[in-house]
Structures are given as C-alpha cells and as structure tokens.
Amino acid sequence: MKKAFLLLLAAFAALTAPAQTLHSPAHKLTLSFRLSPAGEPTYQLQYGAKSVVQASRLGVLLQGQPGFDKGFTIARIDSSRHDDTWTPVWGEVKSIRNHYRELAVTLQQPAPQNRQLVLRFRLFDDGLGFRYEFPEQPSLKYFTVTAEKTEFNLPADHQAFWMRGDYDTNEYLYSTTRLSEVSPATARPTPEIATQTPIAGNAVQTPLMLRSDDGLYVNIHEAALVNYPAMALLVNGAMHGLTSQLCPDATGAMAHLQTPAQTPWRTVVVADNGPAILSSKLILNLNEPSKMVDTGWIRPQKYVGVWWEMQINKGSWSYSDVNNIKLADTDFATLKPHGRHAANTANVKRYIDFAARNGLPGVLVEGWNVGWEDWFGNWKEEVFDFVTPYPDFAVNELQTYASGKNVKLIMHHENSGSVTNYERRMDSAYRFMKEHNYDAVKTGYVGRIIPRGEHHDGQWMVNHYVRVAQKTAENRIMVDMHEPVRPTGLHRTYPNWLANEAARGNEFNAWSSGNPPEHETILPFTRLMGGPMDYTPGIFQIKLDEYAPQNKGKQVHTTLAKQLALYVTLYSPLQMAADLPENYEKHPDAFQFIRDVPVDWDDTRILLAEPGDFITTARKAKGKDEWYLGSITDENARQQQVRLDFLTPGQQYEATIYADGKGASWDKNPMAYQIRKQKVTSKSVLKLQLAAGGGVAVSFKPGK
C-alpha cells in the first residue's frame, strides 16, 4: 500500500507537464495525450507537421454507474519500447517486425467510484493503436458498456472510401465522397442484401479509408476484436469528426465485461502513399500471437467447388421443390427430387477429377446436406443439422473417391444465421467431418441472427466466431467464414482461420447489380486491412446470359485477365478457382496461371496503389525464387510501368504475361486476353496495358 502511494505521488509530480508526448520509433508519428479541464482524456496524432487526428476525446459509458469519460486525474504513466520480429504460419511475407513505442496512462476517478481506467497507446511508424483497459479493482468486477465515445476528429474534409454502417452486413457497395457528403442518401443502394440493419444517421463501417488533399492516407479500423462488439463510425460531416458507434445486443447494451477486460485496439494507419497503407502490418501486430504449437496441418490452398453453378442458376442447393420443411419430421429420401441438385455424387466426382488433374487440393461442396428447401429468410431455428446428406450425395463413396485422387473435400456449414442451432450441433458436426476426412470448413451466416435480437456484429456473435476458430483448431480443422463480422487480424492468433468473406464478393456479379470495376481496387484498402478475403475470383465465362433465362444481362464486371490478377492483388491463403471446370477447360492457357499461382508468400511488394483506381502487387512464392504480379484497374484503361527491381539481381526469369486482349474491356469485350512470354531481369521494366475494368497477371520463373 505504501509503495502504491509513493508511486501515485511520483506520478502526480510528473504530471505538471500539460501533455504526454510519444514519438514513433523513427519519429514519423507523434502522439499527444492530455486531460481536458473536465478530466476528459484526449489524444491527438501528427504525421510530421501534418495533423492526422486533432484533439479527440476518449470515453466509455457504463450501465448503472458513472461513465469512464470524465472526472479523471492521471494516476500513473508507463512508457516502453518494443521491437521484435515474428514468423507467421502463412502470409504475405516471411517475417513481420513489430516495432513500437508504448504509453500506458492509468487514469483515476475520485471517491466514491475510486475507479481506474488504463489507456494504452502503441505508436508505430505506420500508425497508432490504442485501447481501453479495465483493470481488476474492488469497485469494478462485472459491468456493462452502454456506449463507447472514441473520437477521431480529422483536420479536413478528406476523401472517404466508405460503406454504410450496418449491424448485420458488410456486403454493401463502396461510395467515394468527401466526409462531409457521407449520408444514407449518398450510400449506394443495395436492395439485394436481404438482411440489413443500417445504423441511423451518417454511419460508416471500418476499415474506413481516407485520403487528404495534402497527400495523407489514413485508415481507421480496429484490431483483435474479441469479446466486444464491432465498431462503426458516426460521421459529423460539418466538423469532419468521427465517433465510435458499437453494435448493440438484443437488450440495447453494447458489451458485458468482467475485469480484467479491454476493448479491441482502435487503429489509425497513416502514410503518405497508398502502397504503404497496404503494406502495413500494424493490425496483425496488435493481435495476440498464436498459442498453437503444431501448425503443420494448416495448409494454405486453392480449391474448386460445387458453388458457382448455383450462383448462376445452373443448379440448385436444394434437392426438391417442397418449400415448407421441418427438419426433424422430414425423410428426404421420400421427397421427389427436382433434378437440379448440384451436389450429387456424379457431379462432385467431376470436380474431384478436375481438381486432381490440375493439382488443386480442395473441393468445396455446397448443398450436400438436407435443409436447403426453405433455408432462407424465415428466421427459423432448426434449418440444418450439418450431418445428414441429401439422398444423392454419397458421403462414404466420395470420401474414398477423393482420397484416392489425393483431393480433400471441403465441408460447408451454412447455418442461415441460426447460430444457437449451429452451436448446439457443432460438436457432432466436427466429429462428422473428422470421420469423413474433411479438414476444412466454410461456414455461412446468411440471414437474421438467432438468438433473435442479436446482430452479426455484436459481442455475442463476435464471441461465436472466435469460438468457431478455437473449436475448429481443437479439431485440426481450417475455417473460412462467410457473412461474419469484418476481420481484425485474428488470423495471427488463430492461423487455422484462413479467410473470411465479410464483404461483397465476386458472387454478387452473378445475381445483383454486381460489383463495379473499381470494387477490387478499394477492397485491399478497406476489408482486407483486417485479413484475407475469400473473394472467389477466377471467372472465365464472364457473360452469364447463357446459363439461364433469369441471368439476362448479368455479367462479372471484369476482364478475364483481371480475374487472374486478383489472385495476386487480393491476398488470401485460401483461393477459389470459382468457375466451372468446363470453362477452365476451354482456356487451358489462361488457367495455367491459376494452376501456378501460390497462396503463401515469402515477400510482397505493393508497387502501385490508389484506392478506387488501381493496384499493382508483386509477391514472391514461399520457398521459391518465383514471383507473381497482379495489376488491376477500375473502369479506366491504364498503362502501368513496373520496374522489376524486386527480382533477384543477376537472375534471368521467364515472365509469362496474361494480359487483356486487343480491344478488351470489361463491358464490351471482357474475355479477350493474350498471353506472351518474355525474358526479364531485375533491371527490366514492364509496360502493362490494362483495358477498362481489366488487369494483367504475370508469373516470373527463373530461366533455365
């Protein structure tokens, strides 16, 4: 007690200075912290002489007790430095440096609360992370957060690349406007998303990408979202201020916590150029290291799947036309099949054959299990049981068949948002998987959440996603989540959590207004800041009219070459070759790139990147002196000049260039492509010609 008292005195003595200042390791960024006269914690962030975040308040409000937002004195200040390098199980680079300066401010409220709050800031040369920490203390054990009031007051009316704030979906289109123009009215309408819960007011989701008129690139997001709801941002356009808006639970509360507790890290990645934003490892660094000892079973991979044919109305997830199923009462063997069920044994074998022929290790099968007859939109609890195949899907036969061809089937667990049902069946579902030699699962959360009143982005669901990552890990299962909360770098902690959808994927091109050509140039600056995306690129048959009458006018908004480039520009350790085998077989020369391109890398160079415009990325294959390059553009044709100085000096490479064909364009002539080979060295410069909505993919293999 005496010791604590002395420390306290020392701390007060130290606090005559008006503000605490922290510099990033190379002094690129400066953080200032101070208390307002009302005892409100405030911070600001500078990039050299430029303001990134102006004085902004921090605070958390609690249920049934005074807030953690004012009336503070500083009880103690700790600062430290950290510099180490760690090796991810898989990723864009072989090793990652975690280099920051830390400031931990212990704030004290007077009696009767007598409570302490710790604000922890970690300042990197490429950005800031900070969080609220609630230490264990006599007057705070269990508590409920009713609001978090974290401000990001920006110095000017930046250009913003944003998506509407919503508690249940992140599959909106992006809008590009000034911050002051953010509003529901300027959001792009997306009536095709059935489960929307837009946040009132001018709310946007994170990662929010901003660009200032004086050349600053700022990305606001969060890291290590665990046991807390996701954060959206309310935009005060006139003041260009942002305030955190958490996702509520069914009772309107935000988070139920027990000390010691902490919020996720709030992150501000800052640079003076686009590529530096995409290269940042700040969010990964703020996540906890993995505790997994044996990771040998985790295998980044490409896969094909019985999937696109349902998206394009060629086949169906369901088995019969009955449209009012009660799972427990239905013997599916007695239903009359409608004949369009895609996940039938013969068709799955066709995919297994194709995967085996082309060295693709995985085959996803959707619609294999009973329940798809009326799976969607009914807020129904017992939709699927995750262990009962349709009568025409021969589990054991396919297990043997796939195994004989050295291919693994990938399990599909769509739960239609009925998460209570999924959780109570998870044990048996994973047991079923292991018994049948599956070691990867794609989960899906399409629909309103059950427990009713909860949201995809609330604390309860956040805990669920983490629970799935943990439980699959315990069972040595890799997982790919569709429709979860936006990722926040948790794949560092759970390296079996290979990828997420959590944004508008390629599938939207099949049955909605689609994704505009700029979409994939924004994704890395937004959604992918938090982690890999299972975007499902690789569509070769771009016009979709031919498949079914209801596809009239539908097409993927891309050129064929751009689809190849996406395997490099959109990083994921899990990449689908999404199109039908027969379409790849029509273009074996182009498909060679998909066969070749790795999903795990020793190095990554973001060569050119401007959100909404273009991205060019080069990556070095894991353990090999091979490089792969992807270059994509928005709706504008572009020439990109690329210096190959990333190649090993003195080594000659054969570059195979998969480019848009003459006269190609995403809307008029999307499938025209040309492939040429060229000898290059690290001194070469490649001139890449990108069609409107097009792209280029290049492989570099050492010359013999």
Add this chain to the structure above:
Amino acid sequence: MKKAFLLLLAAFAALTAPAQTLHSPAHKLTLSFRLSPAGEPTYQLQYGAKSVVQASRLGVLLQGQPGFDKGFTIARIDSSRHDDTWTPVWGEVKSIRNHYRELAVTLQQPAPQNRQLVLRFRLFDDGLGFRYEFPEQPSLKYFTVTAEKTEFNLPADHQAFWMRGDYDTNEYLYSTTRLSEVSPATARPTPEIATQTPIAGNAVQTPLMLRSDDGLYVNIHEAALVNYPAMALLVNGAMHGLTSQLCPDATGAMAHLQTPAQTPWRTVVVADNGPAILSSKLILNLNEPSKMVDTGWIRPQKYVGVWWEMQINKGSWSYSDVNNIKLADTDFATLKPHGRHAANTANVKRYIDFAARNGLPGVLVEGWNVGWEDWFGNWKEEVFDFVTPYPDFAVNELQTYASGKNVKLIMHHENSGSVTNYERRMDSAYRFMKEHNYDAVKTGYVGRIIPRGEHHDGQWMVNHYVRVAQKTAENRIMVDMHEPVRPTGLHRTYPNWLANEAARGNEFNAWSSGNPPEHETILPFTRLMGGPMDYTPGIFQIKLDEYAPQNKGKQVHTTLAKQLALYVTLYSPLQMAADLPENYEKHPDAFQFIRDVPVDWDDTRILLAEPGDFITTARKAKGKDEWYLGSITDENARQQQVRLDFLTPGQQYEATIYADGKGASWDKNPMAYQIRKQKVTSKSVLKLQLAAGGGVAVSFKPGK
C-alpha cells in the same frame, strides 16, 4: 377443388344453427361455440346449470398481416368421440382413462388472406381443453404471433388462489383474494427472488385456482406447452374477465411458427369439489403419448443430497473465496480453499453411506464442479463447464465407492441462466455423466437468461426445456429441472422428465421469509396440476438458528409430522429426503416413514382437499397392498376424520401413524411428534389430529 367446394357448401348449410353445442361424455359439461356478428370466434362453458365461462372471444394476432381474430366464417365442422385407457410409465395411478368429445371448427377468412384456422375443443367430464391450429396452406407457412387474445370471462367474482404474473419466475408466494382484488399491490412481496420480470398490470400465472361462491372449483392452465411461450392471464377485476398474455422474446414477438402448427391446449378443469380437481387427469390426457419404447431404465426414486447444508449456511457450493473467476483462465487447484466446500469426497461418501444404509438409491451432489465462486447475478455466459470437478471432489473414486454400495450419484447442472453456454456443452456434459455412471441430472436456471433478452417462460426457453428432455432421454438420463417454466403435463410425453421445481420449494424456508403453512395446501391446486414437483420435503431439524449466525429466527414453517405427510400429499416420482443424515439419525423412528414411503403408485384417493386449508390423500403402493396417507393443514389445527374404505375389504392392516405430538405447533413446538400403531380394516375410521401448521402421515401394511 370441386370436392372442397362441395364440402364448403355443406358446411355453410349446416351453419344456420346459431351455435355449435358439445356435451361431455356424461353430460356434466356443455360447450357452446359461435361466431359473433363480426366473425369473432367465441365459446362458453356450462357445468350443469352453472356458468363456468361466459361468452369469451378467441383470437391470435400476427406480425405483418391481419389477425386470426375476426372476419371468419365457418368452413367446416368435425366432431368425434374418444375413449381409451393408457398406462403411464410411473404416476399416481396405474392407468388413466382418456374420455372426451371433440369439436374441430375450421374457420375461414375471405380473400385476399384466404386463410384457415382450426379451433379444436376437447370436452371431458372434468373440464375443457382447446387449442388453435394453423394448418399448412398456401398463404401461411412461416409466421410470427404478436399476441394471443384468449378470453376466460367468468360469471362472478370468484375467490382466487394466485401468484403474480412474471416472465422469469414462478417462486412467488400465493395470494388468496377475490378476482377483483388481484393487483400488484395485493401480491405478496418476495424481494428474495433476484430474477423477477413482473408483468405489467393485474397479471397472474397459471395454474390459476378459482372457487365460486356457489361451490364450483375451476382451474385454468395449459397442457403440452411446446414451441410456444407460456401463458399468463391478465385480470379485468371489474368484469371478472381473464385474457391470455404470452411471454415475449427478446424482440417483443411472442412465437415464431411454421405451419402446420398449434398452440398448447388451454385448459379449464371444473368440479364441484376440491378433491375432484386434484384427481383430474385432463392435462396429462391432452399431452402426446410417449414415443419411448424401452422405459425400463426410468426409475422413480428417493434421494439424499449435499444440498441442505448449503441452504442453511453450514457449507458452501464454492471452493475458495476468490470472487472474480474467469473459467477458461483459472486453475482451481491453485486457489486457496476456504474450507467450507461441502461437495468434498469425504462428505459425499458420508451421504453415500447413509443412502446405502437406508435403501435410498440416489445421492445428489451440488457444488461438485468448478465455477461457483461468482456464479450468480452477473449475467455472465461462461460460468460452468459441467465437466470439471473441484480439486477435492474425486470423480472416479466416488464413482467406484457409490457403485460398491449400490447407490447412484445424481449429477447437478446449474447453468445460472446461461443457456447458450449449457446448450453448447450439453453433449460433453452428458457424455461425462455416462462415463461416470450418472443416470439422473438436476438442472438449474437461476438468473437472467442468456440469450440476453429471452425469458424463462418464452418460446426459446420452452424449446430448450423440451430439448433437454429429449437429449437426456437419448442418453438414458432422467432429469429434474429447477427454475424452468411451469410444467404442463409433458412428463407423459417424456417420462424421463421426472420432476420440476418451478414453484417456491422448501428451500425458501431456509433463507427467506419462507413459505407459510398454507403453502403446501395450495401447491397441488396450482403448480402440481402441471406435473410433479421436486419440493424437497423431509426437514426434521426445523429450527435453523443453530447452524449459523445468519439463520437467526429462521425455521421451516411446519411440524415434523407434516414434513412426512408431504411425501404423500405432494406427488412426485422423485422425492428428496432433504435434511442432513445426522438429523435423520436422531429420529430413526420418524425416518422410518421416509424409508417406507413409495414414489410410484397404483392408486390415489384424494380424500379431503380445500385450497389454502387442508389436504388428505391416500395412495396405494405400486404392485403391493400397502397404502400411505398424508394429511396436512394450514396455520389452523384441525381434526380430520378419515374412512379407510379404500383398503382391501376383509384385509387387516397395521397402521403406523406419525402424528404431531402433544402441544405441537409449527411456530412454537414444531418437532414434537408421536408414533403409534393400530390395527385397521376398510371399515375403520381414523381420527387424525393435526396441529397448527401440522400434519399426519400413516402407513398401512397388511397384517401378518
């Protein structure tokens, strides 16, 4: 289509009569059904010349579409008769006659809804059951009930034995008032119930017991509560009308249904005397028969338990004084034990020894598993894991020890209302039980429900309780639920669901204002109408002061003899001998009754019964010519004269009479008892002297 049209015409033709009338098999009751001029369904019920329910409307309101409450025509009327007899797996009688007349009215709404609703009435000689049925039809597949408007308009201002309406607890004290006096102000205050969600207005729970001034006894409840919320009743005192009030989910909706669907049965049990109400099997008859084929493993039983010592502050559920536990992060072996942990191996062995010596098959152990340090009141999700014992509870050693003494340990699964946590751990919890030779579990739901916003009595929880009954049955586990929704006869369908608490049990006497002496005379007329109660009788050491300073003035509101009588008057196939072994060992003569009394019966005779006053019940042991009698009174001393004409004529019996001692009374001298033996025959009359708050228990064994 043509056929349906003809049927419709025929139906219309039949409907020139103003009302449909149905008589019960022996014409004791008459039901009338008619449509109001606005097409509202209405019914009324007569008992001979006396009105039971006056014209009352029926209706269900739906979300996003017109209600099922008016605008109906009658499309079709079906009537039928039913008479069969079935054998319960266990119960108060050997066989049960199910004898009723049925009327099913198919109601039609015009276009554009074009919807049908079926009202099904079953009229027995002792009451009425009716329900709403929603057939599968083109315009109705998935729908949400926003309210049910079932009226019970009573003809006069009856005496009511009622408990306050609440979505989360049925552990209130009963009030006895006129219906017109029902209000929150006349409800008995029960601040000791931590989790209360009282329903606004003058709401009461079912079973609601009513007695008219002209001698009618009416009990209103429901049967077969499955996939629907529990029903409370809103009282219009001035009009003595009752209207159904369902328990809402987290979003305010009442029930999410899929056709074909039906509500539970709404039940009105009617008689002109108290004993006939208690003898009614109407609610059981309205439940579905069990589908279980092998029921040999289901064993009605008596048990002791490590339990009362915690209620009386002699021991503790918890192991240490740490009060802020995170389950996943805590190694309980490293905590400093506080030394009061009751569920330690040595103590449990003591209970096993006692059970073995006295032929009691079960030993419940509460507090065996980690998590009790801060289990309550924090709305916390991960409280227990149901598989990890405290360091001083040796699972394997106790398994062997109990098995060697032919005793079974009874598992305890308190989940503190965190049902999502329980559901996701149920598989492993039941597996753990089977591995360690447990075949019965007591569950507990103390606290606010998670999923947050749900209630104990809502549809989601109702489905949960049924799920537990099903899952335990699949695992050949018997179940006893504490703090569930009030029961509705589902033990017919799930005979492994032996008992519930679901009302204010004996435990309240240990740590609250307790249960007044009349309490156990009301329970059979209310709570027990739905099924057996695990009331935990048998307290011999009635004054509780001696155990701990905080018990000052606490006592069970009973005499010792009354505690014995409860084993007969409160039917349950699962009966605890709730007191400490050492207290039974002080009174081996009185304890002999508990050793003797069965928990399964061939016959039951309710001899005397007046709610709030007294009950005398005689029961014949299963498969034996032995009878047991229990007689209890409220706070008034009484003499009860009992004709023993239920005994086998011509057979002499030795009656052992466990009676209140001279000068006994519940408050002044509760432990005075006397035991005498007497030869009796079916012609004998017993005069029983009951002390204030006292009782008498009698065993009748054939004389040698």
